[in-house]
Amino acid sequence: RHFDDPEIFDIGREEKPHLAFSYGPHYCIGVEPARLELKVVFGSIFRRFPALRLAVAPKVLTCA
Incomplete structure (x- = not known):
């Protein structure tokens, strides 16, 4: 009832x-x-891939 389809x-x-x-x-x-x-x-992903970085700049989310 909350959503259509x-x-x-x-x-x-x-x-x-x-x-x-x-x-x-x-x-x-x-x-x-x-x-x-x-x-x-x-706990393990950054040890395994220490150079791991975001591909794009993070978006700042704000509550409206």
């Missing part, structure tokens, strides 16, 4: 509600594996 992935949708792992009864059971994966990736 919810079965279609559309990254350009105007309305983007908050997406997180949640808390309480809706807590995602995948949160701990996801956090572990991020720690491993970010």
Whole structure:
């Protein structure tokens, strides 16, 4: 009900509600594996590729 055509992935949708792992009864059971994966990736990628840099200048995001 929230989106037109919810079965279609559309990254350009105007309305983007908050997406997180949640808390309480809706807590995602995948949160701990996801956090572990991020720690491993970010902990090792810069050691493996020390010259890794952004390809473009970062954009500064502001909350409106």
